[in-house]
Structures are given as C-alpha cells and as structure tokens.
Amino acid sequence: MRSIQRSLSLGLVAILVIVGLVLLQTSLWLFEAGLKRSLETDLREETEGLLLAVVRGSEGMKLDIQRLNPRYHRAFSGHYFLIQLPGQTWRSRSLWDASPAWPEAPGLAPELLAGPRDQRLLAYTAHYQREGQAIVISVAQDYTPVLDSFARVRLSGLGLVGMALLVFLLLQRYAVSLALHPLERARRQIAQLQQGQRQQLEGDVPLELQPLVEQINHLLLHTDETLKRSRNALGNLGHALKTPLAVLTSLLEREELAAHPQLRAALEEQLGQIQQRVSRELGRARLAGEVLPGGHFDCDAELPALFDTLATIHRPGLDLRWQAPPGCRLPWDREDMLELLGNLLDNACKWAAGQVRLRIERHADGYLLLVDDDGPGIPAERREQALARGARLDEHAQGHGLGLSIVGDIVAAWHGDWELAQGPLGGLRVRVTLPLPGRQARATVDQ
C-alpha cells in the first residue's frame, strides 16, 4: 500500500544522499587542490635550496653535501631529488636504486609518480640557469600519507552523512506524523461513521483537508435526504392509494354487484392483490439496503422497549428474555431491525406456551440472531414450506399464520440467511445469519 510517510522518506533519503556525497567529494577536491598548491610552493622552495647547493668547485660544478637536507640521505625516506646538468646527473641518496619516471616539463607533475616502497610521489621540476649552465632540478615527495588521510576523512564523512541521514529521517518521521495527525483523526472519524457512532465528520480540520471533509459531510446529508425523500414518496403513494382502495372495497358491497357473484369475487381478489402489493412495496421501500450512519440498532436501547411492548400486547405470564453481547450495536437500519425482530418475536409469542428467548451472538464475519419459543414448533418436513410461504407472499393470502414475509424480505435485502429448526425449549427456533455489511461481497462470492 502506498504511504505518504514512505514516499516522503524516500525523497528525503535520496536528496540527503546525493547532497551529502556531492558536498563531501567537492570539499575533498577543493581541500586537495589547496593542499597541492601549498605543497607546490614547498617543493619549489626545495628546488631553490638545491640550486644553492650546486656550487663551482675546482673541477667544474659540484654538489655541496653540507647544504643538503639530511632526509635526502636516508634511503627511501620519501624525499627525493634529481639534478641534471649538461653531462652530469646527481640523484639523492634517498632514491638509492629506485628510478622513478621524473617529469621533464617544468612545474608540478600532473600525475603522481610510482616510487619505492609503494610510495606515490608528488613531483616538481624547475629549469634554472646558473653560472651559464642550464640546471634542471626535480624534487619529489611521498604523497601516500596525504592520500591515506583523505581516505580516512572520506570514510568519516560518509559516516557523518549516514548519521545525518538517520537523524533527519527520525525528525522527518516525527514531523510527518504531526502533520498527518488530522488525516489520522479523519480516518478514525470515518471508521466511527461506519460503525454508526457518528453522523458527520468534524469540520475543524486543516485547510488542506477542509474540502474533503466538507464534501463528505455534504454527501452524507444528501444521501440521507434522498433516502428520506424516496421513502416519503413511496409512503405518500401508498397512503394515497389506500383511500381509493378502501372506497373500491366498499363499492363491492353494493347491491348492484350482488347479482354478479363471480364478478364480485374476481374484483375482490384483484383488489386484495393490489392491497398486498402496495403494503409489500411499502415495506420494501423501508429497507434502505446500506444503512445510513447513525441509524444502527443499539441493542441496549431498543430491546427493552421492544420487549415491554411485546409483553403488553400478548397474554400476561409469558416469560420473555433476551441476551446480547454488552454494548452490542447491530450495523443495520434501526427501523428494519425492529421490524425483523418484532415480527419474529411476535410470532414466537403467539405460539409460545410460556417462554420466548432472543439471543444475539457476534461472530467473526457477522451476527447470529436466535429466536426460540416453547410452542408446538413446526415438523421438519413442513419447515421448508413455511419459509417458502413467507418468501413468496403474493401467492398466498395475508395472515397465513407465520406472518414472516417481511422477515424474508429484510433478510434477503441484507444478504443474510434464515432457517427454521427444532428449538432447545421444545418449540420452534428461528435462526437468522447476517453477514456484516462490509463482508456482503465476500459472502455472495462464497455462495
């Protein structure tokens, strides 16, 4: 998954590495150039000192050994010279039997020379005229200590860049988590929204998030209103049709129709169907499908009231009990859930001898609702039939005994499943399995 934190870190690391390495190498180059300039001055002064050591003796020019620096005497000391006169060459004793490739051009040699003992020599050549003689003096100095120390500096520089990288990454992580905090809060609020613990997102967010949050809030409001409007429209239509239907039904009782019993029966049947259809569609319209945030069924708040109502409707002495996980919130529309449970419990109360139980269980991928009674129950071979009757209402008359048609509709709308079974109390058990709204897609695939 893409993460803002990670892409920011990657960018920062790339920039830091590039900038750090470029800075390190550039400063090393600049430093080395400065050092070489200073060494060049030293070497030039060295050649001038050697020029002074070339003196006129009794047999032509000779090298005054007294004037030589002792380091030119120790073998492989790292300091060497070569003095060339026409017909004469003096090598420093320090060179011993080594013969580096001395440069001929005056000035600092562009390349380091290979010297004895793996030394790398920085060489400088100067051309002089003295006592009418052309004198070429080359001096060289071991450069390996400088190279070694540069390697060490480079290594510690790399270590420093690494440390800086680490520190910057930690700081950046902290800064980003601070900056992303409002986003995280919005994410939490959306999660609450899904669980129905919240109706709107809080508007107090940074400028960058403002449009997003406003748009979500606007959409929530809009969806809510649209749903309400369509429910109202269907409700209005249903009510508007009720009166004409009632008028038509009463018209059936007119004497004019008594002479035509067949016609009356046919009209009666058709009107009955229209009535069923209307009430069925009215019920369906109320099934919102995806539940709107905030409309969830809160067991602790709704169930006591529901059971109180049931107790007052049905004969006294019925033992009604319910059991649900603490703080249980069913993520479906409150009204629909009331309708579902109301119908099932109402049916159970009708048939129960003395006890009715409701149990709600939370499972990994959904909820299980169990409604038990201690009534006569339904024989196994007729259970399928009872369910089918509930599911296909339009083939049967209203009030077929179970009154569970709406239950079938609601369960189907929620992609759930329901079945009838032998209950532990001896009567019927209705088992309703409801997958969590978010898992519907998977549940459908599983089927």
Next chain:
Amino acid sequence: MRATLLLCTMPLVLLLAATPAASRDLDQDEALRLRREGLILPLDGLLDSALARHPGARLLEAELEEEHGRYVYEIELLTRGGVARELELDARTGEVLKDEVD
C-alpha cells in the same frame, strides 16, 4: 644523529672508495648500476623480506657494503616496539646473514 655522522663521513667514504679496501660503502649511483646490471637485488624486494621478519617495523637506514667481493646490505629497522635492529642481507641472494638488536 646517525645521519649527521654519515654526512660528515661521506666525503671520507668517497675518498676511501677510490682506494681498494677489504670493506667499503657503495653510494646510490653504484647501487643503481649494480641493480641494473643484475649483480644485486632491488632494495625494495629485500626490504619486503626484511620487514616480513619484523611486521610493522619501519626502515631507518640502508647501506650497501662490499666485503671481500661480496655485496652486503646493512639494514636498520625500527620495530613496532621502538627497538632498533640491524640486519645484514646478501645483496645478491637476499639471504639473511645477521639479525640482531643494534
């Protein structure tokens, strides 16, 4: 100390070099010539074997002597412990003739 001593004795050595003697010091130009003629091994290679006997030691000074027609390198090393050692190597074969504390 040794270098200045060497400096003072250098002209004397050069003078002595002209007269035939049982043992004489050779200078860098002779050493280069002998190496080029293949009569002696390069000092660089000899030092590698000398330093192999005393790891971490540093070269203090090297001299080439001719003793009875034989070329001998006298090498002074400063070991890691700061002890000066004197080694003598046969310049032609590289054989260690002597290895003792100076």
